[in-house]
Amino acid sequence: MIVGHYAAALLPWSRLKDEGGCPFWLLLLSAQVPEFLWLALALAGVEAPRPASLLDASFSNIQVEMLWSHNLVPALVQAAIVAGAVFAALRRARAALACGGLVLLHVLCDYVVGFEHQVLGRDSPRVALDSYGRAPELAILFELGWSLACIFWYHASEARRGRPVARGRRRLLYAVFAVGILMWLPAARTPLRALFGPR
């Protein structure tokens, strides 16, 4: 899952906004902690994907081991660290729980929509469906459905709290997620070089 992780940040936002003290950017950041850790490790060559070139990569041909960023036990550690850091900074238990929960939710979503992942080491039991390898188009459409459901939940939650979101902004949010998710669909099985390169 890529952009769809951001949709999870909408789930606790209405309630936390009521209480104040937890900025939305912190929820967005928490929802992507394992991903940003992976990107840093990938740049350092620790969890580097192959192929490295955007032109040669498709969802189904990428080979990557995300042992430190996405395996279950390291993700639990990340969630605990994030929750602890947020509590230390904001002194708000609900915000800390939400941020830690978003970290854990990130990897759980990736176990459904993503690559192969394990409990701890590379030889430990597998916990992911490897949907990018098996059915990348279906995985991307599932990500879209998840995101739309989160947005719907957020808009309903805001309406319940007497802050209905204007129709234009509702549509814009749906559109941004739809574009951010569906733009990867052509590269589900076909690398960009094959799509647009010389024949």
Place this chain on the structure above:
Amino acid sequence: VPTLVLALIAAYAVFFAAIHAIVTRGSGGPRRP
């Protein structure tokens, strides 16, 4: 050059900014009485 990772970083940054702007613009903060 790991262009795949660089492209992903750019995509994450762009959508972070876009989603944050849409959700928080005109956001009323805590519930009004």
